[in-house]
Every structure is written in C-alpha cells, then in structure tokens.
Amino acid sequence: MPNLMAHMLALRDYQTETIDAVRRAWSDGRRRVPVVLPTGAGKTVIFAHTASMMNELGVKVTLVLVHRDELLSQAVDKIAVVAPHLRVGVLKAQRREIHDQDVIVASVQSLAGKRGEGRVAELVALGIRLVIVDECHHAVADTYMAVLRALGCFDADPMAGAYALGVTATLGRADRVALGQVWQEVAHKIEILDMIKAGYLVNARGIRVRVEGLDLRRVARSRGDFREEALGEAMSAAMAPQAIARAYVEHAKLRRGIVFWPTVSIAYEGAEAFNEAGITSVAIDGAMPIEARRRALADFARGDVQAIHNCMILTEGYDAPFVEAVVIARPTSSAPLFIQMAGRGLRPAPGKRDCLILDVVGVTGRHKLASVVDLIGADRVEKLPDDLAEYDELDLLELDEASSGGSMPPEARVDGLLVHDVVDLFGQSHHSWQRTNRGVWFLSTAQHFVFLAPTADPGLYDVGRCPAKAHGGEFVHSGVDLSMAMTLGEQYADDEAFGSLHGATLTRKDGRWRNTAPSTQQLSMAATLDISVPDGTTKGVLSDMISVAMASWRLDSMPCVTSVSMRGYW
Numbered sequence: 001m002p003n004l005m006a007h008m009l010a011l012r013d014y015q016t017e018t019i020d021a022v023r024r025a026w027s028d029g030r031r032r033v034p035v036v037l038p039t040g041a042g043k044t045v046i047f048a049h050t051a052s053m054m055n056e057l058g059v060k061v062t063l064v065l066v067h068r069d070e071l072l073s074q075a076v077d078k079i080a081v082v083a084p085h086l087r088v089g090v091l092k093a094q095r096r097e098i099h100d101q102d103v104i105v106a107s108v109q110s111l112a113g114k115r116g117e118g119r120v121a122e123l124v125a126l127g128i129r130l131v132i133v134d135e136c137h138h139a140v141a142d143t144y145m146a147v148l149r150a151l152g153c154f155d156a157d158p159m160a161g162a163y164a165l166g167v168t169a170t171l172g173r174a175d176r177v178a179l180g181q182v183w184q185e186v187a188h189k190i191e192i193l194d195m196i197k198a199g200y201l202v203n204a205r206g207i208r209v210r211v212e213g214l215d216l217r218r219v220a221r222s223r224g225d226f227r228e229e230a231l232g233e234a235m236s237a238a239m240a241p242q243a244i245a246r247a248y249v250e251h252a253k254l255r256r257g258i259v260f261w262p263t264v265s266i267a268y269e270g271a272e273a274f275n276e277a278g279i280t281s282v283a284i285d286g287a288m289p290i291e292a293r294r295r296a297l298a299d300f301a302r303g304d305v306q307a308i309h310n311c312m313i314l315t316e317g318y319d320a321p322f323v324e325a326v327v328i329a330r331p332t333s334s335a336p337l338f339i340q341m342a343g344r345g346l347r348p349a350p351g352k353r354d355c356l357i358l359d360v361v362g363v364t365g366r367h368k369l370a371s372v373v374d375l376i377g378a379d380r381v382e383k384l385p386d387d388l389a390e391y392d393e394l395d396l397l398e399l400d401e402a403s404s405g406g407s408m409p410p411e412a413r414v415d416g417l418l419v420h421d422v423v424d425l426f427g428q429s430h431h432s433w434q435r436t437n438r439g440v441w442f443l444s445t446a447q448h449f450v451f452l453a454p455t456a457d458p459g460l461y462d463v464g465r466c467p468a469k470a471h472g473g474e475f476v477h478s479g480v481d482l483s484m485a486m487t488l489g490e491q492y493a494d495d496e497a498f499g500s501l502h503g504a505t506l507t508r509k510d511g512r513w514r515n516t517a518p519s520t521q522q523l524s525m526a527a528t529l530d531i532s533v534p535d536g537t538t539k540g541v542l543s544d545m546i547s548v549a550m551a552s553w554r555l556d557s558m559p560c561v562t563s564v565s566m567r568g569y570w
Helices: 013-027 043-056 069-082 113-125 142-150 192-197 228-237 240-252 264-276 290-302 335-343 393-404 482-494 501-506 520-528 539-555
Strands: 032-036 062-066 088-092 103-107 130-134 163-168 203-211 257-260 281-283 307-310 325-328 354-359 411-414 417-423 441-444 448-454 460-467 474-481
Touching: 013 032, 013 043, 043 062, 043 069, 043 130, 043 163, 062 069, 069 088, 069 103, 113 142, 130 142, 192 482, 203 240, 203 474, 203 482, 228 240, 228 264, 240 257, 240 264, 240 325, 240 354, 257 264, 264 281, 264 307, 281 290, 290 307, 325 335, 441 482, 441 539, 448 482, 448 539, 460 482, 474 482, 520 539
Parallel strands: 032 163, 062 103, 062 130, 088 103, 130 163, 203 354, 257 307, 257 325, 281 307, 325 354
Antiparallel strands: 203 417, 411 417, 441 448, 448 460, 460 474
16 A cells, blocks of 8 residues: 555644544543644644545544534645645535545534434445534534534444544633533644744743723623623723724734634624724624625735734634734633634744734733643633733733732833733743843843843843852843733743742742741841841742842843843853
C-alpha cells in the first residue's frame, strides 16, 4: 500500500503529540475523547490527519459533524488541502454526497427531526467507525447525542461502534451543562500562552477602557450571565457605541478589527458610530441572507471595510489572520465566550506583530486567556458574586492593581473614557511588579532582580536578570510588549535554577506574610537604607520599599538597562 501520508500537509510537533495522545486514549478504552486546541492551532489539520491515519488502518468512512454553514465549507476546503487523497462528501440540505466517500462532512441540523432519522440510518449502514465533532462543546445537544448513540460511540464493546474525537478551543459552556455526559477524559490540551511563546500565535496586548455612564450593576441577569437585551439598552442609553468608536480611533485606528456586541441592534448602532468616527464598518447578523453575509466578510477580508460588527456570529470558526484588533463590547461572566472572542485575533499573518484586545466592559479583569476544561459542569448556575457587576472606577482600579502588582500604569481620559493599560490577559501576574526611581519595571527574588528594559521601538521591552548585589547578568528575551514581558519575567523569577524557591515566593503579591508586622531585620535594613517607615506599615509594604531602594541603586546605575545603545554591556 502506498504511503498516502507522505502527500499530506506536514504536522507540527504539537499536532503530532495531539494525535498520538488521542490514539493512546482510544487504546486505553476511552472511546469518546476531546482535545483542547487554541484558535489557530490547526484543528482541521489534526482531524484530517486522524481521518487519513484511520483510513490506512481500515476505517473506510469518517463522519465530521459541524453546526454552522461556514464551518462546513471551511472543513471541506481545508481537508482537500491537508489530505488531497481523501474523497470528501457533504451532507446538508439538498446535498447528499455520502457514498464512495472517505470523509463525510455533515451539518448537524441535517440530521435532526424525522428526515434526519433516515439520514442517520444511512450513515449507520455505511459502517462509520470514526466521528469527529468540531466545536465539541456543543455535543450535549440532543441531535449530537442521538447521532453519537446511533453510531455506537457509547457502546461498551470495544469491537463495535465508532470512536469519537472532539475538538474545541474551549471545553466548557456558559450554561455550565456537564460535558462529561458526552466526553470522557481530555486526551490533550495546549495552552494559548505556549502557542504564543512558540510563535504559532501572535501576542495579545490588552487595553481596558471604561465608558463613563455605563453602569452594569442594574443590568438584569439570567442563567448566570447578563441578559442581552438589557445589556443592549444600557449601552445604548450610555452612548457606548459613540464612546467605543472614539476608543477605537485612539488605540486601533490603523488596525482591522472585529467588534463583539451583546445584541444585533446595538451591533448596527456600533457600526454606524464607527462609520461616523471615520472607521469604515459593517454589521452582520444571523438573519441576513447568507450571500449578503459572505459579501460583507469578503469586503472585510479585502480591506474595503476596517471593522466588522456582530453579535455571536464570529465567535467560532471564523479564520481571519489579518485581524489585529478585537473589541469586546459584550460583558460576560463566561470564560469560554471571552476566549472565543479574543481568540479571533491571535492568528499570525505577514507583518502582524500582535493583536490588541480592547476591553470596554471590564471582562479582562475576570477572565484570562487560557484553555478552558470543564467536563463536570454544574447542576445549577451559581449566583454571580456581587462584585462581578461592579463597573465603577474603584472596581477597575482594584483590577488594574491586581494586574500590575500594585504599581498603577498611567491613566488617561479621552472624551469621557478612562483608559487603563497593562492588562494581564493570561492571568499569570501573581507577582509584585514594582518600578525603580527611574521607572524600570522589576521583580525581586531573594538574591536577584528580573527587570524590563525599554527598547528603541516604543512599547517593546527586553527582559533581563542580574544578581542584586554583584556584577554581571544577562538579557533573556527581547522585543516583546509590556504584558508579555511581565509574563516571561515572572517565569524567570519562578525558575528555581535561577532564584531560590524562597526567593521566588517573595515576589508574589498574594502571600499572607505581606499583611503581618515588619520584622526586626526589615526595620534594621530600612534604617540602613534611610527609609522612613510610617506607623502601620505592613511587612509586605516595607519589603516593597526596600526592594525599590535596592533595585534603584542596582538597576538605575546600569547603562545597559537605561540606555538602548548600551544593551548587551554589563
């Protein structure tokens, strides 16, 4: 038999690891396994290779289930590129290409109802032994469950029925319905941050903007999240579309972007406001004719439209590597929904350095860009914490202090907007970032400093580390924005090969020790450094004061830190 895999699009290392993990899970008796892959990880490449592999092993027909027309077309087109030797048929509406095919891509809607029962019976007769479910967090729906049961995916006999592979970027649901009733143990998970560090995705840079007059505390909620219509009304009343358009002009004027809104009507208001502000825009919705929607998306892809506005249309399965800005104007308590929205802009493209996540509703303080896995779900949706709806200046200040380790970045007001930069999108900033007298960002461990040195390119930093009381040091990363620089710096600070475990713990801002009284040794050190210690100063605050004094003495005098032209000299 010829080696058909040789004619396929090559796999990346992590894609090979994913397929190997799926095969091991199946061999261990777990028949229905999901994998969690960030947007841009190449899920179609992975399941095309899996289908080809199973085809060579004797599995003659693979079924791919999708829930939207765009996902169906995308799967068919990509499988043809990735695995050109596979014959691909389509099952949807009037198309019934199910015979003499290696892969059948089916719309799940075409398998629903009385008519769908007959089509499912035809699929069973084909002897399908592999089912791939795209966006598999939807698989708890009745139609999916009926298909999986009919094809034997729940059979206990390992020699009967089909195996199932689910792929998604977010294995969790806003309604907390338990996905474990469909999927067994996760076979493989890839973190977004790992993909960014490896260069497969671009970095995400967050800016949080507060729209004055927008008060979410009074917005009604249902099933654990805000009611969409009530959100739309509150945003319209606060003139949020006009304010958000100004924020886009201020921060993303030269970027093509996607704007996510809570309702269709406010999405059209947003597009109008953006057009009035000079950002060519169009809104799309699920009710518009499919051809009109495709024309709008084509205009966006060509660059004839700079921003496209939507409500829950582009959260899944939309590939647009050219997108460099994502505006989150839809408040949500759902981490999966936040990741789906933000992930639309992380695909790399020529000349694209990063993606700006412009948060105008405070979600970046509640969620992080990390893979979501929640198979257990909940029997009920728990009441949201009271502070989740707080959307006032105090709340945002507290969130930003949590992101930057107590050192607030500069604030700015722009036509009724309160802007905060340096948003920790990856949820990793548990450390006490501080700044020297000359403004150098740093972390301190027991014996070392990790610091960020500005580059000649505004907004980018080199990451360095050096002993606190001795000469020498090194730069360990170069040319990343402040958010990513902080994330990388924290990893270096936590590296036991660099600093002691005790020292790394000292950099954390959430340790209980920080609220205790200063030690005698601390007070003595403060006196030596000529630091005035006010009454009531805690051990954590005094530790920071000492760190700033010592870091200023060490880092502010180093030309390689404060001068780009001296970079590399110690």
